[in-house]
Amino acid sequence: MTDSSPLAAKPQVLVWSNPWHNLAFGFGSGLMPKAPGTWGSLVALPFVPLWQLLPGWGYGVLLVLSMLFGIWLCGKVARELGVHDHEGIVWDEFVGIWMTFWLAPQGWHWLLLGFVVFRVMDIAKPWPISWVDRHVHGGIGIMLDDILAGAAAWAVMQGLVALLA
Template sequence: MSLPKPNWGNPVHLAAFGFGSGAPKRAPGTWGTLAAIIPYLFLRELPLEAYLAVIVLAFVVGIYLCGQTSRDLGVHDHGGIVWDEFVGLWITLILVPPGWGWLLLGFVLFRLFDIVKPQPIRWADKRVSGGFGIMIDDVLAGIYAWLVLQLIIHWVG
């Protein structure tokens, strides 16, 4: 069964699908997470307070974007909806030192937690619905990945 396609002319669908990065049939979450690196390269230049404010705003906006797109397509958490991956990766990369190695490690850790979904991520993924439900499991995966990444940075640094 083929999933419904977004209306690319609808800016809500376009943003929810990560500006097209969630469109590939294979591994849309991974492609969406890769695309999230591009805005991150600009966001990381912000002062910490502004960076955190962007994450909070992106989360709140994401609840609407993901929820509306999900309703429009008639599929809860359509695989192509990747705005949640954007926010999850940005959480993972809070206070990460400069360098592609740290960025790559953050990417891998986030994808690992997003795919494996240890508790309570798995619980939230199955039990929380709507736009908030789509967003919260990736926020939790981002927090888990951030904690592990910060521990590694502390041990290595």
């Protein structure tokens, strides 16, 4: 299939009928007509306070498992839709936003700040994120640019924690 695949143009049927597509599309948030990555990040945000209840090592294990699962999931769904990286696939944003908050303080102001920092990194795609986005394909490519954006946002957040907390 190509990027003009009927499934790629109308993924709603699969998102609501296939649990793998539902997860990849962030419980439907990736179907939003404008800024699906931002909507996906917003839907992932309420999970952060839950993950922050885990010890740091437990949150880290959750991140690694979410990344590995995401490589498989995003690759599978992209193949089934017949596209390289459908904009509605937002599991990668879920993992990126979760990375941003690993070892960060709890609180709504930190959630807001981290959300903004992650979205800036994900949208601006500073090097090497932009290179990865253009040159790495498949499930790893879909995930890796957001993993790197999450890691960059995490570094910024840790710097801000050191300055402000």
